[in-house]
Amino acid sequence: MxxxxxxxxxxxxxxxxxxxxxxxxxxxxxxxxxxxxxYNTDRLNESLGFETENRKYIRFGELEELSxxxxxxxxxxxxxxxxxxxxxxxxxxxxxxxxxxxxxWCSTSDELGYEISACYAIVDYDFIDxxxxxxxxxxxxxxxxxxxxxxxxxxxMTFMEKTYGDKSMVDSIISYQGxxxxxxxxxxxxxYNGEFEESRNAFMILSNPKFNGYANLRNxxxxxxxxxxxxxxxxxxxxxxxxxxxxxxxxxxxPLLRKRANLQSWxxxxxxxxxxxxxxxxxxxxxxGVLSYSISRRKAEIGLRRAIGAHAGSIIKQxxxxxxxxxxxxxxxxxxxxxxxxILNLLEVKDxxxxxxxxxxxxxxxxxxxxxxxxxSIQASKIHPATALHED
Amino acid sequence: xxxxxxxxxxxVMGRNKFFTAISLFxxxxxxxxxxxxxxxxxxxxxxxxxxxxxxxxxxxPNLELKKIFYDTIPIYDTTYLNxxxxxxxxxxxxxxxxxxxxxxFAHWFxxxxxSEIPNASNYTFMNTGNIFNSYVNNSKxxxxxxxxDHRFWEITDFTFIDGIGFNxxxxxxxxxxxxxxxxxxxxxxxxxxxxxxxxxxxxxLTYKIIGVIKPAGILLFSGDIVVPHTLxxxxxxxxxxxxxxxxxxxYLGDTKDDVSLIKDDIKFINSKTEVPAPAQxxxxxxxxxxxxxxxxxxxxxxxxxxxxxSLSTLTWVIYGLIGFLILLPTLNLINLNVSRMLxxxxxxxxxxxxxxxxxxxxxxxxxxxxxQTFIGGLIGLGLALLAIYxxxxxxxxxxxILKLNARFFIYSLVICLLFGLLxxxxxxxxxxxxxxxxxxxxxxx
Numbered sequence: 001m002x003x004x005x006x007x008x009x010x011x012x013x014x015x016x017x018x019x020x021x022x023x024x025x026x027x028x029x030x031x032x033x034x035x036x037x038x039y040n041t042d043r044l045n046e047s048l049g050f051e052t053e054n055r056k057y058i059r060f061g062e063l064e065e066l067s068x069x070x071x072x073x074x075x076x077x078x079x080x081x082x083x084x085x086x087x088x089x090x091x092x093x094x095x096x097x098x099x100x101x102x103x104x105w106c107s108t109s110d111e112l113g114y115e116i117s118a119c120y121a122i123v124d125y126d127f128i129d130x131x132x133x134x135x136x137x138x139x140x141x142x143x144x145x146x147x148x149x150x151x152x153x154x155x156x157m158t159f160m161e162k163t164y165g166d167k168s169m170v171d172s173i174i175s176y177q178g179x180x181x182x183x184x185x186x187x188x189x190x191x192y193n194g195e196f197e198e199s200r201n202a203f204m205i206l207s208n209p210k211f212n213g214y215a216n217l218r219n220x221x222x223x224x225x226x227x228x229x230x231x232x233x234x235x236x237x238x239x240x241x242x243x244x245x246x247x248x249x250x251x252x253x254x255p256l257l258r259k260r261a262n263l264q265s266w267x268x269x270x271x272x273x274x275x276x277x278x279x280x281x282x283x284x285x286x287x288x289g290v291l292s293y294s295i296s297r298r299k300a301e302i303g304l305r306r307a308i309g310a311h312a313g314s315i316i317k318q319x320x321x322x323x324x325x326x327x328x329x330x331x332x333x334x335x336x337x338x339x340x341x342x343i344l345n346l347l348e349v350k351d352x353x354x355x356x357x358x359x360x361x362x363x364x365x366x367x368x369x370x371x372x373x374x375x376x377s378i379q380a381s382k383i384h385p386a387t388a389l390h391e392d
Numbered sequence: 393x394x395x396x397x398x399x400x401x402x403x404v405m406g407r408n409k410f411f412t413a414i415s416l417f418x419x420x421x422x423x424x425x426x427x428x429x430x431x432x433x434x435x436x437x438x439x440x441x442x443x444x445x446x447x448x449x450x451x452x453p454n455l456e457l458k459k460i461f462y463d464t465i466p467i468y469d470t471t472y473l474n475x476x477x478x479x480x481x482x483x484x485x486x487x488x489x490x491x492x493x494x495x496x497f498a499h500w501f502x503x504x505x506x507s508e509i510p511n512a513s514n515y516t517f518m519n520t521g522n523i524f525n526s527y528v529n530n531s532k533x534x535x536x537x538x539x540x541d542h543r544f545w546e547i548t549d550f551t552f553i554d555g556i557g558f559n560x561x562x563x564x565x566x567x568x569x570x571x572x573x574x575x576x577x578x579x580x581x582x583x584x585x586x587x588x589x590x591x592x593x594x595x596x597l598t599y600k601i602i603g604v605i606k607p608a609g610i611l612l613f614s615g616d617i618v619v620p621h622t623l624x625x626x627x628x629x630x631x632x633x634x635x636x637x638x639x640x641x642x643y644l645g646d647t648k649d650d651v652s653l654i655k656d657d658i659k660f661i662n663s664k665t666e667v668p669a670p671a672q673x674x675x676x677x678x679x680x681x682x683x684x685x686x687x688x689x690x691x692x693x694x695x696x697x698x699x700x701x702s703l704s705t706l707t708w709v710i711y712g713l714i715g716f717l718i719l720l721p722t723l724n725l726i727n728l729n730v731s732r733m734l735x736x737x738x739x740x741x742x743x744x745x746x747x748x749x750x751x752x753x754x755x756x757x758x759x760x761x762x763x764q765t766f767i768g769g770l771i772g773l774g775l776a777l778l779a780i781y782x783x784x785x786x787x788x789x790x791x792x793i794l795k796l797n798a799r800f801f802i803y804s805l806v807i808c809l810l811f812g813l814l815x816x817x818x819x820x821x822x823x824x825x826x827x828x829x830x831x832x833x834x835x836x837x
Contacts, residue, residue, distance in 0.1 A: 015730050018726060019727055282724055
């Protein structure tokens, strides 16, 4: 039976080669798109590390009109007056890097053979509390830490695991960027660029007047009471304006920022998936057309087989196997090609992403091809042998 | 003759409605997708307002100050000399740690070093990153300001709905004048026209509106209020500093060839420029690079620090995407056409028997296919226009507003033609090859 099917395929090798090429291409496109989608959506289940519900972020632009000491004073004053408002519960500051503002500061240095590589945010002692970050080891920053002789840091779990393995390093002092730094705690996660960001080494460094000063604080994070509405924002705005003596600042709704950031990652995914869907439908329709046409041309053959006693089932089986054999050949080529990506480590992405993409692409293609072959072959099997034979 | 082909093509399409529907579905969606990509490219990098002369432009985006510390690596070599061990030490110097700062320019730095470029016919300095808060009728309005000079209006070609841009005098005299987009006008005043002379307060300064423009709708200019740079309070304080700020420089050449000349000019100026005095303590290398508009754009899209490389990467990505997008539907159409060949065998047989040569038959089928493609293209154009309208309405691309122009339609036409040819040649060739006897044997006239 198998030999027979391959003989049939070989007899029409010209047009079958074209169909094979089409299936191969469809597989490659599916593989690429699914890899991209899996790579991005895999990270959605991971925790963000901080809360955005009921939070408002204030970003101040350049405040260079004030001298460093005046700016520090203004920011301390601003915090006090904002916390005096009924509906503002907590307030933390950070330098330019922080949740959802698109900035990144990263550095790598060598510390006694350990490679200390991390992206860092410089924050004040209320930051962790204001953003409800989850501390898994040690403790968070406290006001008293400002008097410590070290730079105080809180890394995330990813950093600890990648750098030190299982060893607990809480209360150890390491050298980071030439500063004696004390690890006082570890947070679960700190994906400040959003859900779609790959979990990477991240640090929070306590903003200390002694080391980096308050003058460079650029963001404020407010935890609001749930009853604060949009109109309440104007009150906050007035206080910020009067303390900073500038309107070069923006107040953002954190949930909105998060939604917008997610939307930006979803748009390419949805665009690619819909293009992919269209290509699949296109290929399926084309295949369906070609198959139903070529099967209807083989009525004589069907009639003859039926006349000498073949079941409807065996007719269906023959046609479906024929096209599945073609698709199978195309898929073998496709898999051999695409499996090179994880094997040769062409991209720095987890291998499982590609293997899953290969598996799902193959399943989708086989499913679509079978579906396209079934209907015309069922139609063909219903033909009465007498009619079929009479036609020729 | 062509009239006959067209008639025939339409008759053939009507004969088997199912196949025609499948073909048209593939053709129209493929072409619609290509047209949307085309519109994106045309909007962002094509010759569209407000930056119609993109191909003649050079951008100097940022300033980098560096200091590299060299590690001294001693290398010990021991050899025997006259029976005794002798140690020979050599030193190797390798770049180790570095101090590195990278940001846009302060206006004074650009004015001092980068305002006289021999090959540039015009230039402007602009600061596009500022957001100011303002409350109008109890609702928040974010003012995204562009600080710039009068030459900005000469280099760009914004569509003015009302009024004009500010002139040199206004910039020098620090006149409080502003040009705003009609979207912003609508937000603040509730109307898009008749705004001239109204006032608007931004960062404690009250500006008089002297012009209303259409939003730029491209990635580079995300701003909706344009004011003289002399009113940039923050920048004024930077006079005595290292040279960092938030301005970038844009140059315009007379022809496309000037781009590389301007780039060379800036390279030369860079080699002569010293690190600004306040920064000399920390840095000893100064670097600012010039890029063509497209290089700068690609590096912005890919978030890549190397604009030269990003441009080629982005180009390949786009080619690859378009390639796959065309290849699959083309193959699909070829498959359909090839399998339907026999449908027409009797016709081919008769024509051949009456003396038609292969070329004529090939031409006929190609023309037929192109006609089919054009009908699909027309549907595709409708779909693309609808999609572009929806994308713009929903602001799916942020500030970018997809535009349509004559070039877009011409390119679309070319794409249809190419697609029709690509998918038509192989089936047509195979049909024309069909043997007369064999063709006539399929006796279903």
